[in-house]
Amino acid sequence: MPEQLELPPSQQKRNLRFWLLCAGGGLCVVTVASAVAGWMAVSHVNLGPFVGRRATAMLGRPVSVEALSVTPGRWVKVALSGVKVANIPGGSQPDMVQAGKLEAEVKLSSLLHGPMVVRHVAGEGIHVLVERTPDKQPNWRFQMHGLPGAHEAAPPAHPPTSGITSPSQVVPDDRSAYPTALDVVFRNSDVTYRTAHGSSFRTTLNSVNLQTENATTPVKFAVDGAYNGQPVQLTVNMQSFDSLRHTHTPYGMVVQGQSGDLKFTFDGTATDPVNADGLSGKITADTPTSRPLMTIAGMALPQDIPLHMEGQFTHAGNFWSLTQGKGMVKNNAQSITLAELDEGTRGQPDRVKADIAFDHLNLNDFLGKEGASNPASTDMVLDVSQNPDPLIDAHLSAKGITYNIYHFSDASLTAAVTPGVMAVKNLSLAYLGATMTASGQIAAADQGKAHVQGSVALTKVDIDRFRRALGFQAVPLQGQVDVQMTASATQHTVNAVVQQADIAAAVAMTNGALDRKIIRAASADLRMLFHTPQGTTPVSCLLGVVSSHGGVGQAVPLRIKTAEGTLSANARFDLNRRWFDLTFGSQGKTTGRFALDIPVQVSGSFSNPHIGLARWSADGRAMLAQSERLNALPAGVKQFAQRNACYRAIAQ
Numbered sequence: 262m263p264e265q266l267e268l269p270p271s272q273q274k275r276n277l278r279f280w281l282l283c284a285g286g287g288l289c290v291v292t293v294a295s296a297v298a299g300w301m302a303v304s305h306v307n308l309g310p311f312v313g314r315r316a317t318a319m320l321g322r323p324v325s326v327e328a329l330s331v332t333p334g335r336w337v338k339v340a341l342s343g344v345k346v347a348n349i350p351g352g353s354q355p356d357m358v359q360a361g362k363l364e365a366e367v368k369l370s371s372l373l374h375g376p377m378v379v380r381h382v383a384g385e386g387i388h389v390l391v392e393r394t395p396d397k398q399p400n401w402r403f404q405m406h407g408l409p410g411a412h413e414a415a416p417p418a419h420p421p422t423s424g425i426t427s428p429s430q431v432v433p434d435d436r437s438a439y440p441t442a443l444d445v446v447f448r449n450s451d452v453t454y455r456t457a458h459g460s461s462f463r464t465t466l467n468s469v470n471l472q473t474e475n476a477t478t479p480v481k482f483a484v485d486g487a488y489n490g491q492p493v494q495l496t497v498n499m500q501s502f503d504s505l506r507h508t509h510t511p512y513g514m515v516v517q518g519q520s521g522d523l524k525f526t527f528d529g530t531a532t533d534p535v536n537a538d539g540l541s542g543k544i545t546a547d548t549p550t551s552r553p554l555m556t557i558a559g560m561a562l563p564q565d566i567p568l569h570m571e572g573q574f575t576h577a578g579n580f581w582s583l584t585q586g587k588g589m590v591k592n593n594a595q596s597i598t599l600a601e602l603d604e605g606t607r608g609q610p611d612r613v614k615a616d617i618a619f620d621h622l623n624l625n626d627f628l629g630k631e632g633a634s635n636p637a638s639t640d641m642v643l644d645v646s647q648n649p650d651p652l653i654d655a656h657l658s659a660k661g662i663t664y665n666i667y668h669f670s671d672a673s674l675t676a677a678v679t680p681g682v683m684a685v686k687n688l689s690l691a692y693l694g695a696t697m698t699a700s701g702q703i704a705a706a707d708q709g710k711a712h713v714q715g716s717v718a719l720t721k722v723d724i725d726r727f728r729r730a731l732g733f734q735a736v737p738l739q740g741q742v743d744v745q746m747t748a749s750a751t752q753h754t755v756n757a758v759v760q761q762a763d764i765a766a767a768v769a770m771t772n773g774a775l776d777r778k779i780i781r782a783a784s785a786d787l788r789m790l791f792h793t794p795q796g797t798t799p800v801s802c803l804l805g806v807v808s809s810h811g812g813v814g815q816a817v818p819l820r821i822k823t824a825e826g827t828l829s830a831n832a833r834f835d836l837n838r839r840w841f842d843l844t845f846g847s848q849g850k851t852t853g854r855f856a857l858d859i860p861v862q863v864s865g866s867f868s869n870p871h872i873g874l875a876r877w878s879a880d881g882r883a884m885l886a887q888s889e890r891l892n893a894l895p896a897g898v899k900q901f902a903q904r905n906a907c908y909r910a911i912a913q
Contacts (some may be wrong), residue, residue: 306330307328307329307330308329308330308331309326309327309328309329309341309343310326312326312329313325313326316346320346320403320404321403321404322346322347322349322357322403322404323345323346323347324344324345324346324347325343325344325345326341326343326344327342327343327344328340328341328342328343329341334369335368335369335370336366336367336368336369336380337366337367337368337369337372338364338365338366338367338381339364339365339366339367340362340363340364341360341362341363341364342360342361342362342363343360343361344358344359344360344363345358345359345360346358348390348392348400349394349398349400350394351394351395351396351398352390352392352394352400353390353392353455353459354390356390357389357390357391357400357401358387358388358389358390359386359387359388360384360386360387360388361385361386361387362383362384362385362386363383363384363387364381364382364383364384365379365380365381365382365383366379366380366381367379368380371440375438375440376438376439376440376441376476376502376506377438377440377441378440378441378443378476379440379441379442379443380442380443380444381443381444382442382444382445382446382471383445383446383447384446384447384448384450385447385448385449385450386449386450387447387450387451387466388450388451388453389450389451389452389453390453390455391452391453391454391455392453392454392455392456393455393456393457394457395457395459396457397457397608425577425578425579425580426577426580426582427541427575427577428511428530428531428532428538428539428540428541428575428576428577429532429539430577430578431532431533431538431539431577431578432533433508433509433532433533433534433535433536433538433539434508434533434535434536435508436505436506436507436508436535437506437508438506439502439505439506439535440502441473441475441476441502442471442473442502443472443473443474443475444470444471444472444473445469445470445471445472446468446469446470447466447468447469448466448467448468448469449466449467450466450469451463451464451465451466451486452464452466457608462488462489463487463488463489463490464486464487464488465486465487465488465490466484466485466486467485467486467487468483468484468485468486469482469483469484469485469486470482470483470484471483473501473502476501476502476503477501477503478501479498479499479500479501480498480499480500480501480502481496481497481498481499482495482496482497482498482499483495483496483497484497488520488557489556489557489559490556491520491521491553491556491557492520492521493518493519493520494518494519494520495516495517495518496516496517496518497514497515497516497517498514498515499512499513499514499515499534500512500513500514505534509532511530511531511532511539511541512530512531512532512534513529513530514527514529514530514531514534515527515528516528520553520557521548521550521552521553521556522548522549522550522552522553523546523547523548523551523553523554524546524547524548525544525545525546525547526543526544526545527540527542527543527544527574528542528543528544529541529542529543529544529574530542537576538576538577538578539576539577540574540575540576540577541573541574541575542573542574543571543572543573543574544570544571544572544573544574544583545569545570545571546568546569546570546571547568547569547570548567548568549565549567550562550565550566550567551565551566551567551568552565554568564627566590566591566627567589567590567591567592568588568589568590568591569588569589570583570586570587570588570597571586571587571588572584572585572586572587572588572597573585573586579603579604579605579606580601580602580603580604581601581602581603581604582599582600582601582602583597583599583600584597584598584599584600585597586598586600591623591626591627592623592626593619593620593621593622593623593626594619594620594621595617595618595619595620595622596617596618597615597616597617598616598617598618599614599615599616600613600614600615600616600617601613601614601615602651605650605651610648610649610650610651610652611650611651611652612651612652612653612654613651613652613653613654613655614653614654614655615653615654615655615656615657616655616656617655617656617657617658618657618658618659619657619658619659619660619662620659620660620661621659621660621661621662621663622659622661622662622663622672623662623663624639624641624662624663624664625639625663625664625665628640628641628664639664639665640665640754640755640756641754641755641756642753642754643703643710643711643713643752643753643754643755643758644709644711645681645682645683645703645704645705645706645711646680646681646705647680647681647705648680649678649679649680651678652677652678652679653676653677653678654676654677654678655674655675655676655677656673656674656675657672657673657674657676658672658673658674659672660672662690665756667692668692669690669691669692670690670691670692671689671690671691671696672688672689672690672691673687673688673689673690674687674688675687675688676688681704681705682702682703682704682705683702683703683704683711684701684702685699685700685701685702685703685715686700687699687700688700693722693723693726693727693730694721694723694726695719695720695721695722695723695727695741696719696720696721697717697718697719698717698718699715699716699717699718700715700716701713701714701715701716701748702714702715706751709753710751710752710753711751711752711753712749712750712751713748713749713750713751713752713758713762714747714748714749715747715748715749716745716746716747716748716895716897717744717745717746717747717748718743718744718745718746718901719743719744719745719746720743720744721741721743722741722742722743722744723740723741724736724738724739724740724741724742724773725739731867732839732867732868733867733868734867734868734869734870737775737776737778738773738774738775738776738800738803738821739773739774739775739797740770740772740773740774740800741770741772741773742768742769742770742773742803743768743769743770743901744766744767744768744769745766745767745769745897745898745901745902746764746765746766746767746807746898747764747765747766747895747897747898748762748763748764749762749763750762750763760811760812760836760837761810761811761812762809762810762811763808763809763810764807764808764809764810764814765807765808765893765894765895765898766806766807766808766898767804767805767806767807767894767898767899767901767902767905768803768804768805768806768807768816769802769803769804769805769901769902769904769905769907770800770802770803770804771801771802771803771905771906772799772800773799773800773803774797774798774799774800775797775798775800775821775823775828776796776797777796777797777798777825798823798824798825799823799824800821800822800823801822801823801824801906802820802821802822802905802906802907803819803820803821803822803905803907804819804820804902804905804907804908805817805818805819805820805830806818806819806894806902809834809836811837812835812836812837813834813835813836813837814833814834815831815832815833815834816830816831816832816834817831817832818830818831819831819832820907821907822906822907830843830844831843831844832844839866839867839868840864840865840866840867841863841864841865841867841870842862842863842864843862843863843864844862844863
C-alpha cells in the first residue's frame with residue numbers, strides 16, 4: 262500500500278480555518294439570500310388580516326383591512342384597501358371610518374433615524390364619522406390596549422377647555438416626531454360631525470393636495486370641497502415641517518378661502534395647528550350677499566346683505582373672539598370692540614358677548630322687505646325662546662338709527678338674552694331734541710307672543726317740534742316737558758306693542774310759556790271784549806297724568822300754573838284716529854274780578870280742531886278734580902310727579 266503523507270499541524274489548522282470560513286460564508290450567503298428573497302416576497306403577501314387583528318386588539322374596537330401590501334426598496338411602498346373601523350355601540354352608523362384606498366412611500370433610512378419622511382401619499386373614498394351618541398358618548402375615544410403605558414390612565418391631549426381664552430393656554434400635541442410629507446393627494450372623501458341631538462355637519466373633500474420640496478421649505482395646502490353642501494375652496498401657505506415639529510412655537514400660516522361670493526383670509530399663527538386650535542391673527546371677509554355664510558350656518562336670508570369685515574381673530578378651545586374689528590353691513594359702517602363666543606359643552610348653550618358700534622344703522626334695510634318703498638311697513642317680530650342658544654350679553658350703539666319713519670341719534674342698548682326673557686338693561690336715544698332712557702324686559706308669552714314691560718323717561722321734549730312731527734296745528738303752549746311712564750303689552754311685533762301698549766305716565770314742565778289769550782279765554786275774562794292780549798305769560802309749573810290703552814286714553818288731571826291764573830284741564834285722545842277732545846277752565850280764586858271762569862272745549866282732528874265753549878257739568882268738574890288718580894300712579898311715576906310744584910295744587 263502506498264504510504265500516506267501526514268500534513269504538518271500548521272497546515273491542518275489552515276485547512277480547517279478555510280473550510281469553516283467557507284461554511285460560514287455560505288451560511289451568510291444563504292441567510293442574506295433568504296432575507297432578500299423573503300423581503301422581496303413580502304410584496305406578494307397580504308398582511309391585511311394580520312394588521313386588522315392587531316389593530317382590533319390595540320384599539321379595542323373591530324378593525325378590518327381587506328388588503329395590505331408592502332413593496333421593499335429605498336422607498337418602501339405601503340398600500341391598503343378596504344379599511345373599516347367600527348363605531349361605538351349606539352352610534353348612528355356601523356362604521357366610524359371607511360377607507361377605499363390608502364397608499365404611501367416611506368424612506369427606508371428615515372425608519373432607522375427619524376423623523377419619518379413619506380411621499381406619494383394618496384387616498385380615495387375615505388369617509389369619517391365623528392359623533393356623540395344620544396347619551397353624550399364620543400366615538401373618537403379608543404381603549405388603547407397593547408401599547409406601552411396604555412394600562413395607565415393617560416392624560417388627555419388637551420385639558421378641559423373651560424376657562425381657556427387665549428392661544429397660549431392651548432396645550433398642543435407633541436409634534437416633535439411628526440413625519441415630513443412631501444406630497445399628499447386625497448380625493449372623493451368626507452368628514453361628518455354629528456351632535457348628540459342628531460344635527461349633522463358634513464365636510465366634503467373633493468380633493469386635498471399638500472406639496473413641499475423637503476422638511477425645510479414652506480408647505481402649500483389646497484382643499485376643494487364643501488361644507489353642508491356649500492362649495493368651499495381653501496389655499497393655505499404654511500411654514501415648513503421642521504417648524505411644525507417645534508411643539509411650543511406658534512406655527513405660521515396664511516389661509517385664503519372662497520365659498521360662492523364669500524372671500525376670506527386669515528394671516529396668523531396656531532399653537533396647535535394639527536387641531537386648528539390656538540389661532541391668532543388678522544381675518545377679513547367679504548360677501549355681496551351673505552348667502553354662503555347663512556347656508557353654512559344653516560339659516561335663510563329674506564334679502565341680500567352685503568358684508569365686509571376685518572379684525573383680530575382668536576380661537577382657543579371652545580373660545581372664539583374678534584376684536585379691533587371694523588366693517589360694513591349693507592352700507593352701515595360698524596366697529597367691533599368685542600365679539601366673543603364661548604361654546605357650550607354637554608348640551609349647554611353657547612354664550613355670546615358683544616360690543617358693537619355703528620356710525621348709522623338703517624334698520625329698514627334689514628327688517629323691511631326687499632325692494633319695499635314704504636319704510637312705514639318696517640316691523641320687528643318679538644320672538645323669545647324658552648331655550649335660547651346662544652345666550653347673549655350685548656352692548657350696541659349707533660350715532661344714528663333709522664327705524665320705520667323715525668330717525669334717532671346717540672342710541673345705546675345694553676341687553677341680555679336668557680331662557681324665556683330678553684332683558685333690556687338700558688336703552689337710550691335722542692329724538693327731535695329729546696332724550697329717552699328706558700329699561701325693562703320682553704318675556705315669552707302664550708300663542709307665540711311676548712309680554713313687554715318697562716319704564717321710560719323722556720326729557721327735554723320740545724312741544725312745538727313734536728306737535729309738528731305729529732301733524733298738530735300750532736298750540737298756545739311753548740317750552741319743554743319731561744315725561745316718566747310705565748308701559749306694558751302682550752303682542753307679537755314691536756309696532757303692535759307701540760300701538761296697543763297700556764301706558765301710565767306723568768307729564769311735567771317747570772319752565773315754559775302760555776299764550777295770554779288762553780288764560781283770558783279759559784276764564785271768560787270780560788276784558789277780551791275790549792282788547793285782545795298779546796304775548797305769553799310764564800308757566801311756573803305744569804303737571805298732567807296720562808293713561809292709555811291701544812292708543813286711546815286720557816290726560817286727567819292736568820294743571821298749568823301761570824302768574825295770570827291756573828288752568829285745570831282734561832283731555833281724551835285717539836292716536837289711531839288722530840283725534841282729541843280737550844276741555845280746560847280756570848280756577849276762580851286764581852283769576853281777576855272780570856273773569857267768568859267758563860270752560861273752553863277744543864276737539865276734532867289733530868290737523869283741524871274746533872274751538873267752543875264747554876258745558877260746565879258736574880261730571881266735567883269732577884273730571885277736572887280727579888286728584889285721586891295721583892295715588893294710582895306706579896311708584897316711579899308718582900315720585901317723578903311729586904317733584905313738580907303743581908303736584909301739591911292737584912293733591913289738595
